[in-house]
Amino acid sequence: MSLDMTTDVVELTRQLVDIESVSRNEQAIADAVEAVLVGVPHLQVTRVGHSIVARTELGRPDRVVIAGHLDTVPLNANLPARLEDGVLHGLGSVDMKGGVAVALRIATTLAEPVRDVTYVFYEAEEIDAEANGLRHLSLSHPELLGADFAILMEPSNAGVEAGCQGTMRVEVRTTGERSHSARAWMGVNAIHAAAPILAKLQDYTPRMPVIDGLEYHEGLNAVFVSGGVAGNVLPDECVVTVNYRFAPDRAEAEAEAFLRDFFDGYDVTVTDTSPGALPGLSVPAAKAFIDAVGGVAEPKFGWTDVARFSALGVPAVNFGPGDPLLAHKQEEHVPVEQIVRCEQQLRAWLEAR
Amino acid sequence: MSLDMTTDVVELTRQLVDIESVSRNEQAIADAVEAVLVGVPHLQVTRVGHSIVARTELGRPDRVVIAGHLDTVPLNANLPARLEDGVLHGLGSVDMKGGVAVALRIATTLAEPVRDVTYVFYEAEEIDAEANGLRHLSLSHPELLGADFAILMEPSNAGVEAGCQGTMRVEVRTTGERSHSARAWMGVNAIHAAAPILAKLQDYTPRMPVIDGLEYHEGLNAVFVSGGVAGNVLPDECVVTVNYRFAPDRAEAEAEAFLRDFFDGYDVTVTDTSPGALPGLSVPAAKAFIDAVGGVAEPKFGWTDVARFSALGVPAVNFGPGDPLLAHKQEEHVPVEQIVRCEQQLRAWLEAR
Numbered sequence: 001m002s003l004d005m006t007t008d009v010v011e012l013t014r015q016l017v018d019i020e021s022v023s024r025n026e027q028a029i030a031d032a033v034e035a036v037l038v039g040v041p042h043l044q045v046t047r048v049g050h051s052i053v054a055r056t057e058l059g060r061p062d063r064v065v066i067a068g069h070l071d072t073v074p075l076n077a078n079l080p081a082r083l084e085d086g087v088l089h090g091l092g093s094v095d096m097k098g099g100v101a102v103a104l105r106i107a108t109t110l111a112e113p114v115r116d117v118t119y120v121f122y123e124a125e126e127i128d129a130e131a132n133g134l135r136h137l138s139l140s141h142p143e144l145l146g147a148d149f150a151i152l153m154e155p156s157n158a159g160v161e162a163g164c165q166g167t168m169r170v171e172v173r174t175t176g177e178r179s180h181s182a183r184a185w186m187g188v189n190a191i192h193a194a195a196p197i198l199a200k201l202q203d204y205t206p207r208m209p210v211i212d213g214l215e216y217h218e219g220l221n222a223v224f225v226s227g228g229v230a231g232n233v234l235p236d237e238c239v240v241t242v243n244y245r246f247a248p249d250r251a252e253a254e255a256e257a258f259l260r261d262f263f264d265g266y267d268v269t270v271t272d273t274s275p276g277a278l279p280g281l282s283v284p285a286a287k288a289f290i291d292a293v294g295g296v297a298e299p300k301f302g303w304t305d306v307a308r309f310s311a312l313g314v315p316a317v318n319f320g321p322g323d324p325l326l327a328h329k330q331e332e333h334v335p336v337e338q339i340v341r342c343e344q345q346l347r348a349w350l351e352a353r
Numbered sequence: 354m355s356l357d358m359t360t361d362v363v364e365l366t367r368q369l370v371d372i373e374s375v376s377r378n379e380q381a382i383a384d385a386v387e388a389v390l391v392g393v394p395h396l397q398v399t400r401v402g403h404s405i406v407a408r409t410e411l412g413r414p415d416r417v418v419i420a421g422h423l424d425t426v427p428l429n430a431n432l433p434a435r436l437e438d439g440v441l442h443g444l445g446s447v448d449m450k451g452g453v454a455v456a457l458r459i460a461t462t463l464a465e466p467v468r469d470v471t472y473v474f475y476e477a478e479e480i481d482a483e484a485n486g487l488r489h490l491s492l493s494h495p496e497l498l499g500a501d502f503a504i505l506m507e508p509s510n511a512g513v514e515a516g517c518q519g520t521m522r523v524e525v526r527t528t529g530e531r532s533h534s535a536r537a538w539m540g541v542n543a544i545h546a547a548a549p550i551l552a553k554l555q556d557y558t559p560r561m562p563v564i565d566g567l568e569y570h571e572g573l574n575a576v577f578v579s580g581g582v583a584g585n586v587l588p589d590e591c592v593v594t595v596n597y598r599f600a601p602d603r604a605e606a607e608a609e610a611f612l613r614d615f616f617d618g619y620d621v622t623v624t625d626t627s628p629g630a631l632p633g634l635s636v637p638a639a640k641a642f643i644d645a646v647g648g649v650a651e652p653k654f655g656w657t658d659v660a661r662f663s664a665l666g667v668p669a670v671n672f673g674p675g676d677p678l679l680a681h682k683q684e685e686h687v688p689v690e691q692i693v694r695c696e697q698q699l700r701a702w703l704e705a706r
Contacts, residue, residue, distance in 0.1 A: 165535060169584055181596045182518060182655040184559075184572035191575035191593070192555040198548035206537075219537035222544035223588060224581030231522055231576050231596060231625070240544070243534045243584060272584070302535035 003032050005108055009343045010088065010336040013101040017081035017090040023071040023131070026050040026123040030070060033121050036104065042111045043119075046144060051122035051133035053144045054107055062285050063116040065150035065314065066107075066346070067134065067305070068100040069125035076330045089333040094322030095126075098339040099153025102321070105343055106350065113350035115285065118147055125305060129274075134305050138312055149285035150309040151346075155322030158338040158345075160293055161300035162214055162279030162317045164307055168244045168255050169223070169272040172197050172263050178229060178236045187234035191227045194238040197266060198222065201242070204262075209247045212281040214299035216247035220262075241271075245301065248276030248310075277307040280315020292349035293319065319346075356385050358461055362696045363441065363689040366454040370434035370443040376424040376484070379403040379476040383423060386474050389457065395464040396472075399497060404475035404486035406497045407460055415638050416469040418503035418667065419460075419699070420487065420658070421453040422478035429683045442686040447675030448479075451692040452506025455674070458696055459703065466703035468638065471500055478658060482627075487658050491665055502638035503662040504699075508675030511691040511698075513646055514653035515567055515632030515670045517660055521597045521608050522576070522625040525550050525616050531582060531589045540587035544580045547591040550619060551575065554595070557615075562600045565634040567652035569600035573615075594624075598654065601629030601663075630660040633668020645702035646672065672699075 001019050003012065021029040030050035037045045043054040050070065072092040081090035088098070100121060107119040122133030129135060138145055154161075174194045179187025206218040220242065227238030242263075246255045252275050260268055280286060281297060290297050300306070300318050309316035321338035354372050356365065374382040383403035390398045396407040403423065425445040434443035441451070453474060460472040475486030482488060491498055507514075527547045532540025559571045573595065580591030595616075599608045605628050613621055633639055634650060643650050653659070653671050662669035674691035 167535070167585070180655065181572055181574050181576060182520070182598050183570075184574050184598070185570065189554070189574050191578045192551055194578070195548060195551035195555045198545055198551060201542070202545040202548045217536075217538065219534055221534050221537050221542050221587055222580075223534060223584050223586065225544050225547070225578050225591060226581075227575075228577030228579075228594065231594070232520070233576065234574055235576060238578060241581065241584070245535050245537070302533065 001028050001032050003036050005036055009101050009105050009339050012105060013088060013093065013098045013339055014081045014083060016097040016101055017092050018079065020075065020079060021071050022074050023124050023127040026070050030123065033070065033104065036108060040108050043107060046141070048137055048140060049123060049133060051137055053137065054119040056113060056116050058112065058116050060114065060116040063118060063147045064285055065118045065120060065145060065147045065309065066103045066153065067120035067122065067150060068096050068103050068153040069122050069133065070100065071124055071126050073126050073328050078330055078332060086336050087333050088336055091332060093334045094155045094332045095327035096154055096320055096322070098322055098334050099320035102339060102343045102346060103153055106346055110347060110350055114353055115350060117350065118144065134308050138308055142312060145312055147314050149283050149289065150306070150314045150316035151319050152304060152306050152316055153320035154304050154318040155320045155324045155327055156318045157323055158321050158342050160290060160297040160317050160319050162212065162281055162297045163248045163277045164300040164302065164304050165216060165218070165248060166246045166250065166252060166255060166276030167274050167303045168246065168252065168259065168270060170242050170259050171269045171271055172240045172242055173267040174238045176234065176236045179234045181232045181234055184234055189234045190238040191235050194240055197240050197263065200262065207247060209249050211247065211249050212279045214279055214297060216299045217301060218247055219245040246276060248278045251275065274303055275307055275311065277310030277316060279317065283315050286315055286317065289349055292352065293345045354381050354385050356389050358389055362454050362458050362692050365458060366441060366446065366451045366692055367434045367436060369450040369454055370445050371432065373428065373432060374424050375427050376477050376480040379423050383476065386423065386457065389461060393461050396460065399494070401490055401493060402476060402486060404490055406490065407472040409466060409469050411465065411469050413467065413469040416471060416500045417638055418471045418473060418498060418500045418662065419456045419506065420473035420475065420503060421449050421456050421506040422475050422486065423453065424477055424479050426479050426681050431683055431685060439689050440686050441689055444685060446687045447508045447685045448680035449507055449673055449675070451675055451687050452673035455692060455696045455699060456506055459699055463700060463703055467706055468703060470703065471497065487661050491661055495665060498665055500667050502636050502642065503667045503669035504642070504672050505657060505659050505669055506673035507657050507671040508673045508677045508680055509671045510676055511674050511695050513643055513650040513670050513672050515565065515634055515650045516601045516630045517653040517655065517657050518569060518601060519599045519603065519605060519608060519629030520627050520656045521599065521605065521612065521623060523595050523612050524622045524624055525593045525595055526620040527591045529587065529589045532587045534585045534587055537587055542587045543591040544588050547593055550593050550616065553615065560600060562602050564600065564602050565632045567632055567650060569652045570654060571600055572598040599629060601631045604628065627656055628660055628664065630663030630669060632670065636668050639668055639670065642702055645705065646698045
């Protein structure tokens, strides 16, 4: 499969959607993207697995990253793409082949951007972090990702969503003592002992800090609860799995300390954690970008790979066509106007002298 | 396999233990028991499936039932029987072949009891109520079970445990609205909504009514809790499964009304219910029996088939060798002294003029 780069960004998005690229099946789309990029004189191309990095080397004072993942969640009877009344439907149309098309168009057509640009097209974002192509690049070739600012083309309704909140999951455990339920006084019910845990969660008031002018919104939620041995036995264990979404002014260690204090007296085990990312809008390249796209930025609540750039010391924002609430849905679809607008705005920002 | 009835009750127990009779495999033991009973001139024997009823017809003013089940829970490397230091070990030694041996000895050797006796040896007590032999008899041949008083030879440490508590299971359900946990304010967390349910259970004070001089002890316990969709989704349902053990002065309808009131405002579904059984110790035959075995009765907390007799209008008690806490355990074992004592006391009661 190869890409016809003589078309516009909407038609290019449609072509990309029609190259099925469910995670772990990115070879075809990566080959097609690489083939397009290696033929471009102003780009230096590196491939690592099914991730491709293409860089301008113009000696500009600033360097920015424009990144997007090539994979999608599993097929759900939503291919091939379908364009209808100005809306493109199909798997990956939102998450995030519209953004990939924008980046690919600019990479191939803009020979002299005012900032050096590193384009990153990577594999395996939709599955375990272990497989994530951006993570692999950040470990194996961190020098390729160095920049003053990064734009991750995750769907954001073609607006800027800055930074992202961190996420941590903990298991909060109570223990008791089994007994036959006909002689309950001989045991200790671990499910009953979880009552104060749920009550604290119910009473929790989220922190909503303002960072770089953006108001974040934390969340603390039980996402699972389980306990029980048999229908006639007092349970000796109950586990409440809690997901904490924390604003990016809090480091992972601070998030964990907060949880241990919040659930003081209970057995707390961290099972999963990812740091947030500060919006970093005070960086000049970021300021110029916000101005170029209309002057407004919103906070990003969900976790995205912007946090990986943040961990590399690169402030990053989400900016891409499509409604993030439609990502991973069977009926995924994007107004083509947003794809076109994203390309125009990015191009204008990279051309403005 | 046949039983040697010339031995004593301990040796007879050992023989019965050694006839493996896990539920649904009662043919051999039922054949052996039937063969013994049909040869006894003073008994009229009826077999239904693998359950056997043997009755004296002496025209006594009172009739009592002496009943025991022939089946056991599954094998657990605990056969054959082993007699050591006055303790008989093996599957069914407690639950309840010691009691069966006592009943069988008295049935075959006591030609002229002062009360007419109906001996019942039945199948499938340890599995679904649908299969229960006593239940089948009560439906197909209720006239065979009619009596003034019944003794169920379930293990009770050779003491009298009167009546039994009822049991009811309900699912108490909360509902919410799913949302991504990064935007929790868009959803409603059903697990958090279960906090007051657990708090009420934690604060519950059990009723302990005294009935016929026996103090029962109710219990209300969460035996299962479950909820959760995914690690990043607010759950839209949480189910707490609650087991209510209620004293026998409360009918099932009253128990249900209590639960619906207790969990007022929540969705409550009854999934399982069995009535309790009043001790009925005011019946003359029962009084005489209590006197014969030492004058003391204790309340039975767990549910047993005495409730089936109660439902037939026959007051019933549990009385058998073995510690009920050892029932269904791999290491099941019974002091032979208890088996011998049960036989002596039952015999004395049925001979006392």
